[in-house]
Amino acid sequence: MILPPYATLLGIAIEPDDDGTRRLALPFAGKVSGRPGFLHGGAIGGLLEMAAILRLRDALGDEAAGVKPVTLTVDYMRGGREKMTYAAGVVRRLGSRVANVDAIAWQDDRAEPIAAARLTFLIRR
Numbered sequence: 001m002i003l004p005p006y007a008t009l010l011g012i013a014i015e016p017d018d019d020g021t022r023r024l025a026l027p028f029a030g031k032v033s034g035r036p037g038f039l040h041g042g043a044i045g046g047l048l049e050m051a052a053i054l055r056l057r058d059a060l061g062d063e064a065a066g067v068k069p070v071t072l073t074v075d076y077m078r079g080g081r082e083k084m085t086y087a088a089g090v091v092r093r094l095g096s097r098v099a100n101v102d103a104i105a106w107q108d109d110r111a112e113p114i115a116a117a118r119l120t121f122l123i124r125r
Helices: 005-010 041-060
Strands: 013-016 022-026 066-076 087-096 097-105 115-124
Touching: 005 041, 022 041, 041 066, 041 087, 041 097, 041 115
Parallel strands: none
Antiparallel strands: 013 022, 022 087, 066 115, 087 097, 097 115
16 A cells, blocks of 8 residues: 555555554654654544554455545544554444544554544445
């Protein structure tokens, strides 16, 4: 999967996850900083959206389907610090036209996410 230009601009990369799936990694840089000492919330939201799309694309396999996010809700749980941030998604439901995907972002410990998102996608097959 080729990441969109926004992901490339942020410096997001795809890497293998501990469970054999794929996750995203966002290195901290000046272009993603928010208030002093913290990661910008927009960068976190973008990372979560990209992680959900990555997991949905993995679930669709080789199928040439278009996916379009129609809703995105982000819960910010704690401030992201100036360090590597990871994100991964989970497909909750994959229907013929709609998919529901959850995503979390974390830094040091996956069990303590900095943000979580719920997304709904329209699928064009």
